[in-house]
Amino acid sequence: MPSFADTIIKIEDSPEPTLPPASPDATIVADNSPNDTSSTQSPTTVIIDPKDPEGFLRRCSGYNKKTRVRCGQPIGKNSAAKNQHPTFLPTCTNHRDQQSFAGWCQLVENGERCGRLFRWTPPYLELCDQHQGHPDTPCYFLKLPLELRREIFSYLLPTEPVGSSSASVHKTPLPTLPSRFINPPRAINQQGHMQASEPPRLFPVPLVDLLLVSHQVHAEIKDLLFSTAHFVIDIRKDGTFMCGRRLLEPRRADGSSHFSTDNAGVAAQRFISNFDFRLVKNYVVDISVENGEMGRAGHRFPTADDGWDEEVEIYDIRDYVSVAVTGILGQSQNLCKLNVRLGLSNFRWSEPELLENTKCLVGPFERLRNVRQPRFSGVYEAAQNAMNYMVPTYPFGSAPPPHGSPDTIPHCSVPQLSTRKILLGHGDAGFDSYKEQWERWLSQKSAVSLSSKPPIRAMFTEFKQFYTSLSAVVPDVTARVGKHAFLHRARVAREKEDVEGFRHLRNELIEYWYAYLDREEEKKNALNSKLSRMLDTDIYPSHESENTSRRNSSGPHPESPMLDVDKMVAEGIPVRIPHYKVSKVYLLEMLPR
Ligand SMILES: [Zn+2]
Ligand SMILES: [Zn+2]
Structure with missing residues (x-):
């Protein structure tokens, strides 16, 4: 047999x-x-x-x-x-x-x-x-029991987390991951070793090849991949990355992109619309925050007007985390393992500051519910972050397409979070108590995967709309920068759900609008009085007949009955149009309000 x-x-x-x-x-x-x-x-x-x-x-x-x-x-x-x-x-x-x-x-x-x-x-x-x-x-x-088939498939699927560090310079060992990942590579990976010094591929077999076998195999592979693979989300100041795509990118205040729409942007859009976020069961979220002042020390940047600000940076990253929580993690229907790691580079904080800032950065996760095994691994001293690279890689380990083919999509590669040095972790009383609470919140059972949004978020959205329109009319509001900027202070109040603080800030902004209205009112009054004086000086009797319609002007003119004004204009002869005495009230109504 x-x-x-x-x-x-x-x-x-x-x-x-x-x-x-x-x-x-x-x-x-x-x-x-x-x-x-x-x-x-x-x-x-x-x-x-x-x-x-x-x-x-x-x-x-x-x-x-x-x-x-x-x-x-x-x-x-x-x-x-x-x-x-x-x-x-x-x-x-x-x-x-x-x-x-x-x-x-x-x-x-x-x-x-x-x-x-x-x-x-x-x-x-x-x-x-x-x-x-x-x-x-x-x-x-296909006659095999499903369990055996899944065992066979598991040799064809990644044994390492699926992340965005495809460039070889970005690969480092991951010492803190669960033991499953640091097992010696399986036999099928060793083939890769034999070929060249090139590191083994994440996907031993091109995923697309597997998915194309049949509908049944497609369904089984997809189910297995999404339930066993760990997907890494990298949250950094230059964006949120997953599977080599930049899913979110920093925007200018008006919402426009810093990057021109390129192939990579199209690839990210395609990924977002095709990737089945609902099925993913395991995520690793690596957040990295970098001290911009320290990073630029060599360049002698005047940090005050250059705008880097620690508090703003922390809240920027917190915003990204918040979007990843609602947009990615919250979509999962059965979130099993969630492993969150925070990397900080070059901050010199006291212990209470460190704990406070850590809570601020990972706070948005607190809205998640029904996570079976949430884990906040710790806070690490991360190396200085290199910028992300665009590297030509191909989806899920498939063979390189022919040169110049439209399938050559540049993928993003970001450095892996280095976790060699722990700043805050197990053993620290403050961290342990927060971690315990944090994990308890996330694992709470609930009918929905995200606890409801506080109303202050809607207040913020409207605040921002108003601010954006106002700044076009009253540029003074943008004079406040860094951590004093209106939008930053508003989001701090939003994140702390500080309603009083939010209202106070809102009133400050409204003051700018009223001050503007007052100034415009003064301008209007001053101009109106000049207008009145100008019109009052004309004490000549009016010509009633010419006042009725503008069309009369194309007819024979009373002062020069033989001449046609339109004709003269067409022939390039300078024409003096006589004054009409117009009602003052009518003019005032025409003024913009
Ligand atoms: Zn036979
Ligand atoms: Zn024989």
Whole structure:
């Protein structure tokens, strides 16, 4: 009985062509040869004949090493009778070293098994030449229990977290991940090692190839991938990255992009609309925050007006975290493992400051519910963050497409979070108590995956709309920068749900609008009085007839009845239009308010 593994792969090619097949004529001749007459009398030969057209049970299956022709030496009657179902095809004593598997064709047609004896090369299916590739061939692989199939698939799927650090300079070992990830690479990965010094691919087999096998395999692979793989979300000042795509990017205050819409942006959009966020069960979220002042020390940037501000940076990152929580994690229908790690680089904070800022950065997770195993791993001293790279990689380990093909999508690569030095972790009383609360909140059972938004978020949205419109009219409001900026202070109040503080800030902003209205009112009054004086100086009687309609001006003019003004204008003759006495009230109404 062949093992399961032996029957998985079905290949159309017969293994035989390397050797010259025994001539059918020779077989027939041999079968009818007088030498065989004795055996034809035995009852076994009569039954076996159609099942053994090549006479493997009666004649040696070995090959002459020089001529590559089948030996065909009759096998002793006794040895053939001894074993009607041998593992190997019988040979003469000379060819005992040439062992070929004996296969009996397993194809069942009209309820009857073919059963023909043939030279079988496992792991190819046990089917004779005639029945290889037959459409009724059973798919043994799909007959396996699902558990076994999933075990097999697991060798074709990543054993490491699926992240965005595809550039080789960004790869570092991940010492703090669960033991599953630091197991030695499986056999299938070792193939990659053999090829070159190039690191093994994340996906041992191109995922697309697997998904295209059949609908059933597609569904099973997808289910397995999403329930076992850990997807890494990297949250950094230059964006939020997942699977090599920048899903979120920093925007200017007006919402426009810093980056031109390129292939990468299109790829991210395509990823967002096609990736099934609902099915993902395991996430690793790596947040990294960098001290911009320290980072630029070498460049001597005047930080005050350059605008880098610690508090603003922390809240910027917190905003990204918040979006990742609602937009990505909150979409998962069955979030099982969530591992959050925070990397800080070059901050010199006291311990209370460190804990306070940590709480601020990971606070948005507190809205998540129903996470089965939430884990806040700790706060690490991260290396100075290099900028992300755009590297040409290909989706899920597939082969590089031909050069210049539209499939060449540049992917983003970001450095992995380095976790060598722990700043805050297990053993610190403040951290442990917060971590315990944090994990308890996240694992709470709830009907929805996210606790409801506080109303202050809607207040903030409207505040921002008003601010944006106002800043176009009253640029003074943008004079407050850094942590004093209106929008920053408003979001701080929002994140702390500080309603009093928010209202106070809102009133400050409204003051700008009222002050503007007052100034405009003064301008309007000043201009109106000048206008009145100007019109009052005209004490001449009005021409009633010309006041009725503007169309009159195209008619003969009273002062120069012979001339047509339109005609003169068309001919380029300078024309002086006489003054009309217009009602003052009418003009005032025309002024913009
Ligand atoms: Zn032989
Ligand atoms: Zn057959």
